[in-house]
Amino acid sequence: MMTVxxxxxxRDLLVATRRRADVLTAVVFFAxxxxxxxxxxxxxxxxxxxxxxxxxxVAALLSSVxxxxxxxxxxxxxxxxxxxxxxxxxxGAIVSGKIIAHWLTAGLPLVVLSPVLALQFDLAxxxxxxxxxxxxxxxxxxxxxxxxxxALTLGARGAGVLVSLLxxxxxxxxxxxxxxxxxxxxxxxxxxAHFMLLTAMIVSACVLAPWAVSTxxxxxx
Amino acid sequence: MLFRSVSFALKPHELLHVVGANGSxxxxxxxxxxxLLEPSAGEVRWNGAAINGLHEDYSxxxxxxxxxxxxxxxLTASENLRIACVLSHVKPDHGLVTRTLAALALDRCARxxxxxxxQGQRRRAAIARLVLAEDKPLWLLDEPFSAxxxxxVEYVSGLVETHCARGxxxxxxxxxxxxxxxxxxxxxxxxxxxx
Numbered sequence: 001m002m003t004v005x006x007x008x009x010x011r012d013l014l015v016a017t018r019r020r021a022d023v024l025t026a027v028v029f030f031a032x033x034x035x036x037x038x039x040x041x042x043x044x045x046x047x048x049x050x051x052x053x054x055x056x057x058v059a060a061l062l063s064s065v066x067x068x069x070x071x072x073x074x075x076x077x078x079x080x081x082x083x084x085x086x087x088x089x090x091x092g093a094i095v096s097g098k099i100i101a102h103w104l105t106a107g108l109p110l111v112v113l114s115p116v117l118a119l120q121f122d123l124a125x126x127x128x129x130x131x132x133x134x135x136x137x138x139x140x141x142x143x144x145x146x147x148x149x150x151a152l153t154l155g156a157r158g159a160g161v162l163v164s165l166l167x168x169x170x171x172x173x174x175x176x177x178x179x180x181x182x183x184x185x186x187x188x189x190x191x192x193a194h195f196m197l198l199t200a201m202i203v204s205a206c207v208l209a210p211w212a213v214s215t216x217x218x219x220x221x
Numbered sequence: 222m223l224f225r226s227v228s229f230a231l232k233p234h235e236l237l238h239v240v241g242a243n244g245s246x247x248x249x250x251x252x253x254x255x256x257l258l259e260p261s262a263g264e265v266r267w268n269g270a271a272i273n274g275l276h277e278d279y280s281x282x283x284x285x286x287x288x289x290x291x292x293x294x295x296l297t298a299s300e301n302l303r304i305a306c307v308l309s310h311v312k313p314d315h316g317l318v319t320r321t322l323a324a325l326a327l328d329r330c331a332r333x334x335x336x337x338x339x340q341g342q343r344r345r346a347a348i349a350r351l352v353l354a355e356d357k358p359l360w361l362l363d364e365p366f367s368a369x370x371x372x373x374v375e376y377v378s379g380l381v382e383t384h385c386a387r388g389x390x391x392x393x394x395x396x397x398x399x400x401x402x403x404x405x406x407x408x409x410x411x412x413x414x415x416x
Contacts, residue, residue: 007307011296018295018334079289083350086255087308088281094308221257 004089008097009104015074016105022070027109030063034117045122052121053131053182060110060135061171064142065164067106071098071150072217073159085221091214099147099209107139123186130185134178137198141174144202144209151216174201222261223249224411231390233358236381239394241411247394248288250411251363254392255285281310284354285361290347294336298327298346301335305350309357321352325376340368348373351380360384362393 016023037055038048075081084094114135118128149167153159181194223246231237241247252258254265256272256279265272272279292301299318306313322331325345330338335346348365360381366374381391 003307007304011293011300011304014300015293015295074293077289078294079287079291080293082257082285082287082289083291083305084308085257086280086283086285087305088277088310089308090277 001090001093004093005097005100008094009101012098012101013104016101022067023105023109026063026067026106027113029066030059030110031113031117033059033062035120038120048121049123049127049186052118052123053127053134053179053186055121056114056117056131056135057138057175057178060114060139061142061168061175063110064106064139064146064171065167067102068146068150068163068167069153069160071102071147072154073150076154076220081217082221085218091217092210095147095210095213095217099143099213102147103140103143107143111135111139123182126188127182127186130182130191134181134194134198137195137202138174138178141198141201141205142171144205145170145174148209148212148216151213151220154217154220174198177201225262227409227411229407229409231359231392233388233390234385236385236391236393236406237409238406239392239409239411241394241396243396245411247396247411248363251285251287251361251392251394255283255361256280282357283359283361284309284351284357286347286351286363286365288363290335290343291350292335292343292346295334297332297334298322298338298342298349299331301346302349302353306353309354311353317353321349322346324352325349325373341370341373344368345373348377348380351377351384355384355387358389360389360391360393362391364394364396366395 034056037051041047041051072081075084085091087094111132114132115128118131123131146163146167149163149170150159153162153166156162177194177198181191181198184191184194227250229237239247239250249258253260256265259273267275267279267282291305292298296304299322302318302321303313306318311317319328319331322328325348327342327345327349330342335343338346344365344367348369351360351362354360362381365377365381369377381393384391
C-alpha cells in the first residue's frame with residue numbers, strides 16, 4: 001500500500017514538473033491577488049495589518065480552488081483513472097497519493113511564499129510566523145476537502161465553476177480558524193486552541209476525505 | 222436501452238468475441254463486465270460471487286484495455302508502463318519493461334512523452350500492459366486492433382491466442398468480424414434491434 005502511495009505521489013510530481021505552467025499559474029495567481037489589496041486600499045499600516053491575514057487566506061482558498069479541476073480530470077479523460085480503479089491496489093491509497101501530490105504542488109508553495117507576501121501588510125514577526133504555520137496546517141485540509149469536490153464534479157460541464165461553488169462554503173471553518181489564529185497571535189493571545197482545532201481538522205479530513213473521494217470516483221467512472 | 226437479455230459465461234481457454242455496429246453497446250458491455258459501470262438490471266459474477274462486493278479481489282484478476290489508452294500524455298511510454306506495474310503489484314523490473322517495449326517496436330520512442338507519439342504507437346503502449354498482465358486470468362479488450370498496423374495486429378492476436386492457450390479468458394470487442402477467428406472462439410453479436 002505504501003509503495004502504491006509513494007508511486008502515485010512521484011508520478012503526479014513528475015507530471016507537475018512536465019507541466020510547470022499549471023503549477024506556476026496558481027502560485028502567481030496567489031501572489032498577484034494578495035498584492036492587489038495593498039494597492040487597492042489605503043497605504044495605512046494599521047488597516048493593512050488588520051486585513052492582511054484574511055487577504056492572504058482568501059487568496060490561498062481561491063488559488064487552491066483554481067487547481068482543483070485538473071486533480072482528476074486529466075486522468076479521467078486519458079483513461080488512467082479507469083486503470084487506477086481497476087488496479088489491484090486499494091483506490092484509497094491511490095487517492096491519498098494524489099491528494100498529497102496536490103498539496104505539495106498547490107499548497108506548499110503558498111506556505112513558503114506567505115512570509116514574503118505578509119511583508120506587504122506590515123505584519124509583526126510573530127503574526128507572520130502564525131500566518132505561515134496556520135497555512136501549513138490549513139492548506140492540507142484545503143487539498144483534502146477540495147479533492148472531494150473535484151471527484152464529485154468529475155465529468156460535469158463547467159466543472160471549474162461548480163467545484164468552487166461546492167467547495168468554498170466547506171472551506172469556511174478552515175478560513176475562520178486560520179485567520180483567527182493569526183489575529184490571536186497578533187493580539188498576543190494564546191493560540192494553542194486554534195492549533196489543536198486545525199490539527200483535529202487535518203486528522204478527520206485525512207480519514208474521511210480519501211474514503212469520500214474513492215466513493216465519488218467509483219460513481220463517476 | 223442499449224441491450225437486454227445478454228447472458229454469457231466464460232470458462233478458462235475461452236475467447237468471447239463481441240461484435241456489433243458502432244453504438245450497439247460493446248464498450249458499455251465491457252465496462253459493465255469489469256465493474257466500471259453498473260448495469261441497470263442484472264449482475265456480473267466472478268467465480269459465483271457478484272463483483273460489486275469484490276472490488277480489488279476481482280480487479281486483481283483482470284486486465285482491461287479500454288477505448289481510451291490509459292496513458293498519461295506527459296509521461297513517456299516506459300514511465301507509464303512502470304507505474305502500471307506498481308499498481309498491479311508487478312515488480313517494475315527494468316529489463317521486463319525494456320523487453321516489452323522492444324517487442325512492440327516502441328523502444329525507439331520510449332523516452333518521448335506519449336503526447337508526441339502517433340495514434341498507433343499509443344495503442345501499442347496501451348497493449349504493452351497486457352504483456353505484463355500474463356498471470357491475470359481475465360482480459361477485457363475494447364477494440365484492441367484499432368489504429369494498429371498489420372504486424373501489430375498479428376502480435377496482439379498472438380498475445381490473445383497464447384493467453385487462451387495458457388488457460389486465460391478473453392472478452393474482446395471489434396466493430397467488424399475478425400478475418401481469422403481462432404478456432405473455438407465464441408461470438409456474441411449485439412444488434413441494434415433492441416430498443
